[in-house]
Amino acid sequence: MRRFFWKGMAALAFVMAGAQASQAETPEAEAKGLFKQVVEIPTVEGRGEVPRLVKLLSSKFKAEGLTDIVVKPHGETESMILRWAAEGKAKAKPILLMAHMDVVEAKRADWEDDPFIFREKDGYYWGRGSVDNKAGMTAIVMSLIRLKRSGFKPTRDLIVLFTGDEETAGDGSRLAASEWIDLVRAEYALNSDAGGGGFTDDGIPLGYGMQTAEKTYRTYSFTVTNKGGHSSRPRPDNAIYELAAALTRLEKHRFEPMLNETTRGYFAARAKQERGDLGDAMRRWLADESDGEAADIIEADPKEVGLTRTRCVATKLTGGHADNALPQLAEATVNCRIFPGVEPDDVMAELQDIAGDGVTVALSDSFGASAPASPLRADVVGAYSNAIHKRFPDMPIVPSMSTGATDGVFFRGIGIPVYGVSGVWLKIPEDARAHGLDERIPVESFHMNIDVWEDMLRELAG
Numbered sequence: 001m002r003r004f005f006w007k008g009m010a011a012l013a014f015v016m017a018g019a020q021a022s023q024a025e026t027p028e029a030e031a032k033g034l035f036k037q038v039v040e041i042p043t044v045e046g047r048g049e050v051p052r053l054v055k056l057l058s059s060k061f062k063a064e065g066l067t068d069i070v071v072k073p074h075g076e077t078e079s080m081i082l083r084w085a086a087e088g089k090a091k092a093k094p095i096l097l098m099a100h101m102d103v104v105e106a107k108r109a110d111w112e113d114d115p116f117i118f119r120e121k122d123g124y125y126w127g128r129g130s131v132d133n134k135a136g137m138t139a140i141v142m143s144l145i146r147l148k149r150s151g152f153k154p155t156r157d158l159i160v161l162f163t164g165d166e167e168t169a170g171d172g173s174r175l176a177a178s179e180w181i182d183l184v185r186a187e188y189a190l191n192s193d194a195g196g197g198g199f200t201d202d203g204i205p206l207g208y209g210m211q212t213a214e215k216t217y218r219t220y221s222f223t224v225t226n227k228g229g230h231s232s233r234p235r236p237d238n239a240i241y242e243l244a245a246a247l248t249r250l251e252k253h254r255f256e257p258m259l260n261e262t263t264r265g266y267f268a269a270r271a272k273q274e275r276g277d278l279g280d281a282m283r284r285w286l287a288d289e290s291d292g293e294a295a296d297i298i299e300a301d302p303k304e305v306g307l308t309r310t311r312c313v314a315t316k317l318t319g320g321h322a323d324n325a326l327p328q329l330a331e332a333t334v335n336c337r338i339f340p341g342v343e344p345d346d347v348m349a350e351l352q353d354i355a356g357d358g359v360t361v362a363l364s365d366s367f368g369a370s371a372p373a374s375p376l377r378a379d380v381v382g383a384y385s386n387a388i389h390k391r392f393p394d395m396p397i398v399p400s401m402s403t404g405a406t407d408g409v410f411f412r413g414i415g416i417p418v419y420g421v422s423g424v425w426l427k428i429p430e431d432a433r434a435h436g437l438d439e440r441i442p443v444e445s446f447h448m449n450i451d452v453w454e455d456m457l458r459e460l461a462g
């Protein structure tokens with residue numbers, strides 16, 4: 001990591017020289033100051049703090065003349081939408097810029113320091129949300145402000161959507177993609193909450209991801225009912241045994257392996273990095289999509305879990321009503337992450353086949369529509385690659401599919417492609433702390449992300 005150290009020192013020397021030359025705030029100091037304010041507003045579900053962050057960001061934008069802001073309250077939280085209209089007649093449809101303002105809960109007792117007191121230490125900015133997603137949100141704010149101050153005039157509308165409940169209900173994005181669609185309709189969206197790069201501890205580049213697909217979230221119940229009776233006289237049929245047998249069949253079941261444009265690109269890049277059995281399996285599967293055995297080897301690797309197919313797993317279990325009674329009811333929750341474009345109804349039918357006639361399979365929760373991977377548009381891939389390669393010339397840019405769901409799922413579901421792009425890089429695995437303890441972002445990575453967003457927007461909307 002020496003190279004980052006020296007680059008950091010150079011930046012520091014520049015900042016100090018700037019501070020001596022004039023009392024004016026440097027761009028770095030301004031960005032850090034905003035980031036500190038943003039991290040220190042604890043936008044956790046239930047604390048009602050998102051409106052305070054919305055006020056802060058709105059005033060920041062308005063001070064720069066970006067005044068077309070709509071605030072949408074929903075529940076205890078809020079989402080905000082800002083439009084920077086094209087100068088003159090727009091050359092193309094708008095671009096939507098996405099981030100979320102809320103963060104996952106963090107407890108003072110569990111952390112080394114207070115998660116909601118911003119700190120700079122050991123070359124990192126520390127605090128809850130420093131990676132997920134307040135770095136990305138701050139980068140969108142600062143890059144727009146810098147573009148505005150530089151006299152940049154967008155040739156198409158730039159629309160900002162900051163949601164207030166991505167980590168929980170996801171209503172901000174769901175409503176934006178439905179009820180508020182007239183405010184945010186765009187040709188495509190750039191989502192700061194996905195993508196980004198990694199380095200090993202020794203500084204070896206692992207690549208920059210561009211999220212172009214995410215799996216579809218569905219939850220199903222497996223229910224068995226039975227007449228029950230006295231436990232001293234067991235019946236041949238038993239709700240708990242019947243459910244247990246169905247779950248054992250589910251455990252052994254493998255959904256059909258499949259590839260799309262995104263995962264094909266991803267595994268092609270991974271196959272260049274991986275030697276040994278895993279790399280061989282990737283090369284075999286890419287050469288022959290019907291080689292299910294190769295796909296199974298890949299799926300079994302902890303780094304690749306969920307990337308080769310639909311996965312469903314039992315997550316909760318209830319049943320019975322008394323120690324001395326035969327169960328009248330046994331129920332399991334099965335959570336599925338469905339391969340993009342596969343119809344959830346087809347997955348449910350497959351689950352019913354596995355479970356058997358005595359088990360009722362029903363949908364119990366859903367989040368977004370099933371949508372295919374977003375196409376790898378040359379303009380977006382180009383702008384992202386250019387911005388990254390300007391800083392890291394040999395960095396591989398790799399399309400990626402999220403196994404979890406982000407705000408992007410609602411827009412993909414209505415046919416608006418979404419690209420998870422981020423200039424943030426982390427040391428892997430030690431900096432992978434989103435949702436976890438002692439979340440932190442390398443100082444240099446935070447500031448570089450703003451420059452990456454500025455470059456991308458210049459190229460795509462200039």
Ligand SMILES: [Zn+2]
Binds near residue numbers: 100132133166193
């Ligand atoms: Zn996030």
